[in-house]
Amino acid sequence: MATRTPIEFLPALPTVVPVIKEDNLDPFLVAFSPSDPRNPLNWPTGRKWAVTDILSATGFNRIMVSTIMAPALPLIAKKLDMNSAEAAMALSIYLLATAFGPLVIGPLSEIYGRKRVLHASNVWFLVWNIACGFATTKGLLIAARFLAGFGASAVYSLAGGVLGDVWRPEQRGRSLSIYLVIPLLGAAVGPIIGGFMAARTTWRWMFWSTSIFQAVMIFVAFTTFKETYAPFILQQEAKRVRRETGDQRYQTLQERFHAVQSSSRSRSVFLQALTRPVRLLFTHPIIQVTASISAFNYGTMYIVLSTFSSLWTEQYHQSVEISGLHYIACALGEVAGSQLGGPLMDRLFLYMRARSGGEEHIPEHRVPLVYVGAPLVPIGLFIYGWTSQYLVHWIAVDIGIFITMFGMQIAGLPLQAYVIDTYGEHISSALAASQFLKSLTAFLFPLFAPAMYRALGYGWGNSLIAFASIFIGLPAPLIIWFWGSRLRAKAVQSI
Structure with missing residues (x-):
């Protein structure tokens, strides 16, 4: 059975004093009633979509920044005196930061709430993305890219947490599909915009333009985004009631469980929260299985995104601008997969x-x-690899990429929903654990991709990835299907 947070079924808290539970046994428990309008699960649909859309637009910008440099790497390398390895590092270091960022940001959102963490990460990302645009040395560019990626990584752990906070299981497919449609465009739109900027203006506008967009999103988030994490909402209400009544017995279920009145215990809870993603990654087979599948697909996607432009410029001898347009096939595959996969899941x-x-x-x-x-x-990888190997018409290559991206989205949505279903109020920590592996493969896979294609060609190179996909992506979900219920029971006890 799906894991549910206790607050979903507990009585409400009125304006001034706590309500007594329906059975009158516990007048000091600060909790939600099933129909309490302050419970994010009971919010009006419009407010739910507001917080979802803010995260979606924020995710678009942060993910776009991860790939926008790809077509301009040769130009940037020349301007900043970078060799090929340093240029690749400038692109990939951003993704390395998104591996480590969620390990800290996810647990913090479960301590201080989603809203505070979102606002802080927005400002942090803006500052360092602007710094990238003003970088005059390769060292400064690489360092600023890493720090910007750390701030950008918040969206990876916050998004799933917020969706789990406000949407019920039967709405999860639609909410995921609508949320994903804009960020997924970011990964593919980035190289398109980057290609035109590299050809028509300075590469620095890649960072300045995205910083302007980020500044707008910060303003929108400050004025629109509401706190969605129910335990934090209840905790703030309990503090208010204790302050107004002077009675320290009013507590939430979470406060009672963790005994936060003790300062030493508070420190223990804080450390436990910060280490939770790492513990989940190393001790929970559910996270290990779902993260391994997602990580392989994510790394494969970034192999495509980081090498697609060079395929068209070097093999098909197209201009940088035109090479960027082929990323439309990537975007269409991801969008089609998410929009079809969401309703199918519901x-x-x-x-x-x-x-x-x-x-x-x-x-x-x-x-x-x-x-x-x-x-x-x-199937898509085989088509992409061998059509590009033999320089078949470009439409065949794009069809192969479309199928690959389409399949990744259809397969990835239910895995993400499974984690959200399983980990209740610790969704952000669970997704942070998954994101660590995903970002690590996105950082590492593009580093060996050029050497792989030089040695094996596009045909056998992509065939190798396809065989690995069959070996990892098909048997692994069976572990969840046959043993998932037992693993979930153990997971709940060890979070």
């Missing part, structure tokens, strides 16, 4: 729930959708 949710004859959703029922998308990934 339909599957309703079908599997009705079939099981119960009202509760079983997270393992997400798994069958993985097998709709997983086989498409190697």
Whole structure:
């Protein structure tokens, strides 16, 4: 059965004093009632979409910045006297930062709330992205890119947490698909914009233009984004009631569990929260399986994004501007996959729930959708590899990339939903653990991709990735399907 946060079913807190539980047994428990409008799960739909859309637009900009440099790397390398390895590092170091950032930012959002962490990370990212545009040495550019990536990484742990905060399981597919449509465009739109900027203006405008957009998003977030993390909302309300009544017995369920009245215990809880993503990654098979599949696909995607432009300029002898346009195929595949995968996941949710004859959703029922998308990934890679190897018409290559990206999205959505279903109020920490592996592969895979293609060519190089995709992407979900319920039971006890 799906893991649910206790606050979803607990009584409400009125304006001035706490409400007594319906059974009158605990008048000092600060909690939500099932229909409490302050519970983010009970918010009006418009407010839910507001916080979702803010994260989506913020994610678009931060992900776009990760790839916008790709077409301009030769130009930047020449201007800042960088060799090929240093140029690749300037691109990839941003992704390395997004591996480590969520390990800290995810747990902090479960201590200080989503809103504070979002605002702080927005400002941090803006400062260092501006610094990238003013960099005059390769060292400064690489350092600023790393620090900007650290701030950008907040969206990876916050987004899933916020979606889990405000949307119920039967709405998870649609909310994920709508949230993802804009950020997914960012990864592919970045090289398109970068290609035109590199050809028509200074490369520094790649960072200045995205910084202007980020400044606008900071203003929108400060005026629109509301706190979504229910335990934090209750905790703030409990503090208010204790202050107004002078009675320290008013506490939330979480406060009672952690006994936060003790300062030494508070430090212990803080350290436990900060180490939670690492513990999940090393001790929870659910995270290990889902993160391994997602990480491989994510690394493969960044191999494509980092080498796609050079394929068209070196093999097909197209201009930098035109080479950037081929990223449209990547974007279309990702958008089509997310928009089809979201509704399919919700339909599957309703079908599997009705079939099981119960009202509760079983997270393992997400798994069958993985097998709709997983086989498409190697098929697309085979088409992409061998059509580019023999210089077949460009449309065939783009079709291969479209199929690959489409399959990745269809297979990835249910895995992300499974983690959200399983980890309740610790969604951000769980997604941070998953993001660590994803960002690590996104950083490492592009580093060996040029050497792989030189040695094997595009045909056998992409075939090698396709065979690895078959080996990893098809058997691994069966672990969740057959043993997921037992693993979830152990997971809840050890978080």
